[in-house]
Every structure is written in C-alpha cells, then in structure tokens.
Amino acid sequence: MSQPAPPFPIPDQSQIGLEAFGFDLNNREIATLIYIALTILALLLWPKIRGSLGRLVKAAFHPKLTAINLVMSLYVTLCTALLALVGAWEWSNLKTTLLWWITAGFGAVFSASQIKEPKQAIRRQLRDVLTWTAVITFVAEVHSLPLIWELGLLPCIVLVSLMLGMAQVGKEHAILVGPLTWVLSFIGFGFLAFSVGGIIQDPIDFLAWHQLREFAGPLLLSLMFIPFIVGLAAVMIYETQFTSLSFRVQDEALLRYARCRALLVFGLDTDGAQRLTRAIRMMDSPDRAAVDAEIATIKRLKRVEADPPDVDPAAGWSPYRAGRFLESYGLATQDYHRSFNDWWSEAPSVKLTDRAFADRVSYYVSGTEHAATRLRLVVEASYQNDTEAADEAFRVRAQSLLAAVQATSATLPSHLLEDGQECTVVSRLNITVSKTIWGVERLGGYQRSLVVLHPAHVMTLSD
Template identity: 25%
Template sequence: MDILNTREISIALWLILAATYIYSAKRMREVRSAFRKLTFAFHSRPLMIVFSLAAVYTVAMVYLLFDWGLWNIDQMKNTVFWFFSVGMLSIYNLDKIRTDPHFFKNSVIGNLRLLAILQFVIGIYSLPLLAELFLVPFMVVMGIMIPIADADIKYLQVKSLLNGIVIFFGLFTLAYTAYMLATDFEELGQDKTFYDFIVPALLTVMYLPFVFVMMIYSTYETVFVRLHFTVQDRRLRRLAKLYAGVLFNFRLDAIRRWADHVARVEVVSHKQLLNTFFHLRKLKKLEKMKPEVARSQGWSPYLAKDFLLSEGVSTGYYNLIFADQWCASSKMYDIGDDLLCDNFAYYVEGVEGVAKVLKIKLNVNDNSRARQANERLLVLSGVLVRESLGIDISDSVKDALRFGAQFRESHGDKRIIVKKASWGGHKLGGYDLKIEVVAT
C-alpha cells in the first residue's frame, strides 16, 4: 500500500545529497578543510569521557523504564534519536545552561511538551527497513557534528551544509507521516503510540540530574584550573579548593564570582585567601540592602546597573576590577543579524559602593549601517538619561548621537559626554560611539 518503496526513497535521498553537493561546489574545498579540522574533536579525551558517561546513564535509564514496563525494543530508534538530539546537545550546551537560571524548569515544561509531540508525530510510522538502516546512523552522525560545528565560527560552512541536510530529513519525515496519517489513521490506535508519546518525555526528565551533575563538575573543573594560575602556592591552592567546595557546594554562580575575584587580587597568605570569601559575603549583603548614595557623589551601583532593564539590557555584578576601581558591565548585545554585526554594551564604573560613570559604548563595524546603530544607541541613551538624571535627553545630545559628533553638556554636578573614535584604516569605516553620564 506504500507508494514510497525502498528504491524510490533511496533514489530521492541520493538526489538530494547530490543537489546539495552541486549547490556548494564553489565552496567544497573550504568545507572539506573544515570537516578535517572538525574530526579532531572526536579525539578529545574529555569529550569522549563525557560522551561515554552520557551513554551509560542513558542505558541505565532505559533499563529502569524497561523494568517499569514503560519501554520496549520498538523504542530503540526513538531512544537513539532522543540521545543525539537532546542528550548530547544538553552536554554541548552546558555553558549556555549555566547562564540560564530557568533552564531546568523550562526543560521539564517545554521539552516535555515539544519533544513528546515531535517524537509522537515522527515515530508513529517507520520507513522501509533499508531506508531506516541508512537514515538512522546517518542522522546520528549529523546529530554529533552539528553541535560541534556550532561551537566555532570557522565551521560555519560545515554547519550550514549539515543544517540543510537535517532540515530536509525533518521535512521529508513529517511529510511522510502526514501522508500515512491520511491513508492509515488506524495506526494511531496501536499500543506503540503510547510508548512513542511517553518515552521521550520520561527520558528528558530522568536525564536532568545527569546534566546538573555534569554542570557542577565542569564548573568546578574550570574554577580549579584557573586557581593554578591565580594561586601559586600549592598548599593555599588545596585549601582554596577545599573551602570553595564546602562553602559554595551547589551554588555555581557564587563560586564563579569568587574565582573572578581571586583572579584580580593577590593571594599569598591564608589570611588573604579567607578575605576573598569575606569579600563575596560582603558584596551579597550590599546587593541585598542596596544602600543609598548621596546624589552629589553619584549613584548606587546596585540600582544603576538596572537602569536599562526596560530595554532588555542587564549587567553582571558590581565588583572590584583592580586597585580601587569597580565596575559592572553587560554582555555585548548585537544589532541586526549580520555575520559581523554592530554591537553595544552598558558599563557602570566607580569605586566601592558608589557609581561615578554610566556608559553605553556602541561598536559600528560597517559604516553603511551607522544610521540603524546610532538610532538604537539614541533610544538607550534616552532611557539612561531619564533614569540617571530624571530629565529627558536634549535635542543637542540627540543630534550628537545621530551624527556621531563630539559633545558635552552639564546638569548641575553631572555631565553628559558624547565621544566618537574612528578606527583608522578600517576597510568598512568602523568606529565606536560612547555616551557617558558622569558625576563630577
């Protein structure tokens, strides 16, 4: 009854692969070179250890589900698909997971809904055996290669090629499933459908503890490696590791903050080591209290760092940078979606307990996009001036920002300064444009 027999599926797949090859013929030399570099990642011992641990943990989950009557051998394909599409991607994305405080909640709510429905749809009907024997290992390799290629911009061409293949596979599978649902709807009544629906959801929930443990391990491993460069004395370094494990345990954000502070101060004695922990405790207390600062002195840094939250711009913690200089800064926010897009960041600078300078810095990498970038800076500057000075931004400042002109104006004991610095010799006429609100 199938109109898609094995021979036709094979011919269609190879035609698509051939078309993909022809489409990218002009760049195949670069693609092959990137692929050769990418294969070195598989020789990474830490990567293979984590891969093996994840596989062992998945086998243990499958054994438990089988023992509970919630898994059978028909779910082998779905389990392999889940492992390489969810299990391995979670490991590759540990850095992103660490910065997302809602990851585990979203995984339980979002992944259970999305993955269960997706697996339910694409797992109802199986392709002919020969097509499955080809596609399953092929897509497993794709699932491994894509997150590795995604980690480095030099693999961009490889990533585009792999994504194109995977997108085609997904559309083909969904189209085939839609056809079968229309012609053989009774398949939905089989017991297999129940397993197709519940297994990926259960695997996702049961996998979260493993992801959490890997996240803890990778965080502590990174911190302890940094200590070899920041704490030279071996005995102090061992004590630092012991104290960190006891005091921070599962509070990963706290141990990263502590490691950043240790990298900025001198630690050559036990007292200095203890002071690093006292310093962090003091900061947490200040952040909770948000002590007021006299208007003539500047701003409370614990308030100033949130002045642009309404625009989706947030900073890290206000902390000691060097000597008596303190700073909180945001990440670089992109403007547009070009490969080399413009970007900006927000900085709060000052001394302990008092912010003296509020700054937004815009980097324009292509002068042809200057108008769009400057307009975005103008919107942010209006919010910053209103939040910091309680006034609307003046037309003079607006013009300076729009046209990238040097400008300054005073407002009592505060000043607004606009600065532009061209990048000499830059092929695309790049420059940076800054607005500063300064307490004099």
C-alpha cells in the first residue's frame, strides 16, 4: 500500500544542498548580506551602541513578545504546510519564505500594535498585497547586476531614501522631494530594465513553476496571515484597555470577568470593549451586575446607532445625525454615551494646518439619552499662527452648523466674531458666540466658541 505524501516532501537525498532549499543567493542578496554584516560589526565595535544593543536584544526576548513571535512562527509554519499540500510550496522556496517571515511577518506583527480597529488590518493587508508594486518588485529581482554594481548602488539607494524622508518631513526641504523621487525612480527603472532583459534572453527559466511559486508564495502567505493579524490586533487592544483599567479597579477577579464577558459578547468589535472599560472607570463601586448591565446598554446603543430613530423636533435633534452636521470638515463625533449626569459625544479635534502646533477645531454634542439639545463648536487659536485664517475657519464652520440645525441660512454676522460675548435667539434657539483669551498676547492665544441651545435644553453643571 502506498504511503501518502508528507506535507513537506523531503528533497532527494543525493541532491541536498543550499540550492535545494533556495539558498542560491544572487548578487543583490549577497551585497545586502555584506552590508548588514558590516553594520552589525560596526555597532558591536561602538561601545555606547553596544550597550544599547544588549538592552534591545533583551527587550526583544521579553516573555510576551517571545510568546507572540512563537505563535506567529507556528502559524506561518501551518500556512506553509497548507501551501505544500496543494503544491504551491516546495523546499526550494524556503529562502523566500524565511525572508517573508523575517520582514513582512514580523513587520505585520509590529504594525498590529498600531491598529486601533482590527478591520483596519484587513484593508491594510489587502492594500499592501494586491498591488502592481509586488509584481514589479518581483520582476526587478529575478536578475541582479554584477556584484560590484550592487555593492555600489545599495548605499546610494539608502542615502537617497533617507534624504527623501527628511525632505518630506521638513517643509524647508520640500523642493528636493521631486528630484530625489526621480533619482530613486531612475534607479528602480534601471533594475527593472536589466532584469527584463535577462528574462527575454532566458524566458524558460522565468516561466518555470519554481518562479511562479517564488512569486505567489509570499502573496498567498500575506493573505493567509490576515486572520492572525486581525486576531492579534484585537488581543492587543483588549490587553491595553483592561491593563489601563487595573489602575482604577483593584479587583482582579472582576477585571478577568469583565474581559471574558467582553470577549464573548463583542469579539473583534473592540469598540464595544473600549466603551465598556470607559464606563467601568466612571462607576463608584463596579461589580459583576453593573458590568452585565453596561454590556447590555452598549449592545442596545449599537443597535440604535445602526438605525437611528426619528426625534421629535420639540425635544431636540437626533444625537446621531447632529454628530454628522460637520462631517464634511472631518468633525464627526464618536459614540453618544452617558457621562455622569449628561449624554454626550465629541469629535476628535482637527488641525487647521500641517504645522506642529497648529490651531485646532473641535465639536461637541450633548443632551439627554434620546435627544441632543446642546451643540458646541470650538476653535483653539494661537497668536503665533494666522489668526485671520483661524477666524475664517470658525466662521465657515459656524455657518454650516447653523444651516444644519436650520437656525438660519444667512451668513454669520461679522460682529459676532469680535471680542467679548454675543448672544441672540433665532427660531427659539439660543445662539452664543464667545471669545476667551489666554496667556500673553505674543505667546498666548484665544478660544472662539459657538454654542447652540435647543429650547428643550436643561442647564447642567457641565454648561
């Protein structure tokens, strides 16, 4: 009886060698390894850097990082085995697989810690994998230049790339972005043209099944890696949220219960878990019953958000629709939730320019559980910036907000932007525009705010 083929078919014993595992390095790979070795040697010979490298290596082998890397490696091994079962992987593809594991695999694990919403990982991975760049890069690396050329060009590419990165950050060097980009494009086109010339001379080698596996293997691994990155991003978000919560709640048993309940109820919906930890922080004496009640409230509010009900105009505005009144300016509010005695939501502040200390604009919606009754637009401006631009930005957004609430379609009167406070009533809506100065004139700034109160609004301490 014939034995089934193993997931990883062993190469012919008589032909085992570096080439059997894909380690027939081309000149570009040799040049890269030479420079990596020289860089490591230089760092080890530099006393000040050597100590930092030791701490870096120690941090890299932290128990939690080691556990993540081990699980990731096992997952990649499983994916490789599945590819081998369908004939999409062989031992001759080992070098390419290890290179993907070291670069793309560990890079994706690192990027998972930067993901705020696991669904972002799916879009990011698909965007990075399904591009023409992967095809062009693969074709350009089929054939490499002579070793002396590779050794000379590699440091030039690194230097130009660093200069381009610095030029993109500093506006004073923006004029160099175009020329440096053209230099990199010219070098890349040269690599591509040389490789294409080699392919034309020997098309049989390029069209071999081994080359197809070399191209498709990393792409398939990247696609198969998406579920792992999504799960890892969710686990990291849960860990961050509940670890920060431990400073407020000392009951470890309750925290474990809340984490398990959140995982079971919300799963990859980390927004629900974040809302839960926020609510627990505001509880005077949280317990399991309070956690269960808050989870039920969050689930109910998510259903309401998905299909917002109509709100009686006499009671106020729909808090979910009011939160999108200034969406065109990037000021869409987050979830509408209870905050002590009020219900409110806020939009993350938006910078008016690209400067490091740029003026910012914010938007807030508050009221009762079922209706928003107070809208507030705020611009924080500095005298060191363009105050006229900040005032104009405030004017434009204020007009849009007033038009959205159907208070008036006319332009905002200019006198309302002068110093002091102005209050008026339009269609029974109480509209207040104010300016508050802070600091000294040269180093300080001011805050302009527009507050729209619905007739149904009840004054609270937060007002």
